[in-house]
Amino acid sequence: MLVHPWDSAEDDEWRAWLAGRDFGQLIAGGRDRDLPVVVPTHFVFDGERTVWLHLARPNPVWEPLEERPRALLTVIDDYTYIPSDWNTAPGGAVERGVPTSYYATVQLACDVRVVDDPAEKAAILDRQLAHFEPGSARLPVAAEEDPDRRLMPGIRGLELTVTGVRAKFKYGGNKDAAHVREIAGRLEERGTRADIAARQHALRRR
Secondary structure (H helix, E strand, O other), X not given: OOOOHHHEOOHHHHHXXXXXXXXXXXXXXXXXXXXXXXXXXEOEEOOOXXXXXXXXXXXXXXXXXXXXXXXXXXXXXXXXXXXXXHHOOOOOOHHHOOOEEEEEEEEEEEEEEEEXXXXXXXXXXXXXXXXXXXXXXXXXXXXXXXXXXXHHHHEEEEEEEEEEEEEEEEOOOOOOHHHHHHHHHHHHHHOOHHHHHHHHHHHHOO
């Protein structure tokens, strides 16, 4: 991923952004494969260096992870299209304008540990339930009691240890402040959910 200096994000910025997100794509390349395996998935991040999730046992991701226990977890959000006329510098030729995209993304490079121990899998599931269903009536996962015991062999857990981060917040950081404010105004007028989020990022990062 290309990250220009004006698009790069400090730790505090990307951590705060990622704290509000829990769905991304797990990418496992294995060794000598034509293409990596890409798995859309929910996950739980501790905010520091550990990610937990689980996947079905028939998932094709296990083979490449066994070949090479490394993966990339990528999350992208707050993306929107900036039309060519919006993106043209003041006084420029609108008819020759160049459009662009605004977006935020965080890519976590990770060492991978596959979890098959029933008690450890139960702990991962409990961690996810606490995150996604706080206050739920669902009892803690019981690895030794039915029906959980019967279901447990159908999944495998993953513990990812973050070894590197690339974060990009592409919101017109290479433009002058007045032009960014103009684009932000147009985003507010268009008013989609992503437009509003992109507008906030663009103004905040000036």
